Amino acid sequence: MTTLDEDLEDAAAAGGDPLHPGVRRARAWLSRAVEPGTVDLWRYVDHLGPVAAVQRLRSGAAPDTLRSLVGARAGQDATQADLQRAERCGARLVTPEADEWPFLQLHALTLAVAAESADRRRQSDRTKAPVPPLALWVRGSGRLDELADRSVAVVGSRASTAYGEHVAAELGHQLGERGWTVVSGGAFGIDAAAHRGALAAVAPTIAVLSCGVDRPYPAAHGALFHRIAETGLLLSEWPPGSAPLRHRFLVRNRLIAALTRGTVVVEAAARSGALATARRAQDLGRSVLVVPGPVTSAMSVGCHELLRDERLGARLVTSAAHVIEEVGSIGSDLADPAPRPESVRDGLSDVAARILDACPVRVGVSPERLAAVAGCDVLEVLRVLPALELADLVQWTGTGWRVAPPVEATRARARPGAAS
């Protein structure tokens, strides 16, 4: 069995082949050595690539400020143990180099982290910093990028009321029935009700955890997590065996917001963590949707404050139909195979039509370029592209987006991130 450092050297010698096993092992090491949400470390890895970044962090060649973030963990190596432990519980490590990586969803974080200051003192607090994950531990039978494509977060208080649990379960069930993945945090209360509602509709659901996927928290949800993994996914940035530390819940929330097209807050007390998730969703240009409740209920105070905050632009929703109206837009109409491409195009929103018109026919271009040509926000482009792709109107070339060739030729179209 090779050591980590040997594998890294091999990978470095292979000249940046993203599929080399050393890359994967470097990501596994990072997921234990680095607390997620650290702007400077993410930038270091993004800049050098995972192999060189890990080599320098371990050898002491990395800047002191970064090495201090890793600390004593620099010399340790639990990668083999972590990967084996994952395998034993049916989990896998999904990295940005893999086909399954939810590239489109997480691109909103990539864009947002670019806006963070270079000065560490001016960067967002780590619980709020929009840093993409370095790797994801995934347990379950679903494919992450596909399940995340049409997904909605349903979040809320742990100390929920019967009313809130009823509404969350109804939403989870109806969203599941209509082909949407319900994403939540696996916690007691609203989260669990939303997951259970989706499971009752025999629909996949994703629990984004702040602990290891082999060590679900809360422990009482062992059976629930087992059921989720059967058709959906358990997801974590932390390696197997990790404990659900308090601050990790807040760091985790940005992933729930980023992976989904919108976040529905069902019940939230005045200082609920669900409000933080809603704010992260807004930061990333996602829809913030809020279920109202009795004004006499402390568990709806946070929801009502979200709806009263005009800067937030939260939308009141009372049913899955309202939610889909907000996050589905053209995507929902395109769920049915469209018989005539012309009619699909006719059904596009103004901005979607402009983005499609901005796509070149031959060479693929970046979302940023599309935004500039279409005259809209990059986040808007990232929101619309998956639906255009689903409708076979645009295509990812491996380096950029272009207009898709006639339908027959696109059935085996490349996924974002896949070698082209």
Add this chain to the structure above:
Amino acid sequence: MTTLDEDLEDAAAAGGDPLHPGVRRARAWLSRAVEPGTVDLWRYVDHLGPVAAVQRLRSGAAPDTLRSLVGARAGQDATQADLQRAERCGARLVTPEADEWPFLQLHALTLAVAAESADRRRQSDRTKAPVPPLALWVRGSGRLDELADRSVAVVGSRASTAYGEHVAAELGHQLGERGWTVVSGGAFGIDAAAHRGALAAVAPTIAVLSCGVDRPYPAAHGALFHRIAETGLLLSEWPPGSAPLRHRFLVRNRLIAALTRGTVVVEAAARSGALATARRAQDLGRSVLVVPGPVTSAMSVGCHELLRDERLGARLVTSAAHVIEEVGSIGSDLADPAPRPESVRDGLSDVAARILDACPVRVGVSPERLAAVAGCDVLEVLRVLPALELADLVQWTGTGWRVAPPVEATRARARPGAAS
């Protein structure tokens, strides 16, 4: 005892003295002969004055289209009987010529009716037309213009839930405690709960009825109406003895909207009349405030639809403090006597400061003129002026608004509509 026609002739000979008893009798006649909310008849009275208008409607000199609206009632005269009947139940007729007329509040209707088409087929439906009342029958000890000055409508379904009644009563009580007049329709359910909440705070409240003030409807509210009249007011456009016809409820709603600074909808089913009141409030530039409820309650469906309608701009409120924040603005701060005029001015909103700056020092000018100079909407001016007047910053001269002289000189300031 003189006949109506003799009184009218006398008044006509008196050359337009607004205090002549014939004017009052003409208004009493109009209140029985003309169904409120009729654009063309209101314009006719506004153009000719009540005395000449009534003379022509009775003599047949008025255009056929208008005479057909009055029909057989043209030849009848119940004015003496109506006035006596009002007196017997402690009511009075308040006309636009009286000091007590809520001139400022109703000016929003005057402005809105001017925007109605001259072509009757293109005018708003009578249940929606923003027509000022021709006269008001008022029963109770309060003074209408003063009670309406700081008032909020609290409306909702008759078939309310315990939740809605609780919230309406709380709102009524807290608004009353803070010096606000609660205006509602005197109906079962939310209306009654709001009135009762205000009464429990020993605060005046106004019930705007769609039947005679001597014949309260519903009959089971006899005791409630009696208590309202003790400190507040019962108000109606229809003369004593009038029945609460179905369409009159909708015509009445524009008055509830116009008299108040904002309308709070507490509970409303999908097609509730309370929604109509909210829409009238928006038409008149008043705040539309909505209390959410459980999404599982049919009685909150209308409320949630109001909040989801982005064109309406309704604001979610959960407490009296939220309501006052919305309708009070500078008015609420000015409720306490301000020790230094400078600080009052400093506390003004941007638009209020511009309106104050637009007021001339000597000659009074119209709200329209103020709006033009201040560069804002006339409705905004009408919203801000009462607060500026309360703060002794502006003064009504009898013909227009001007900057108020130093505080000592303004204690006996004229009311709008009073002889100057």
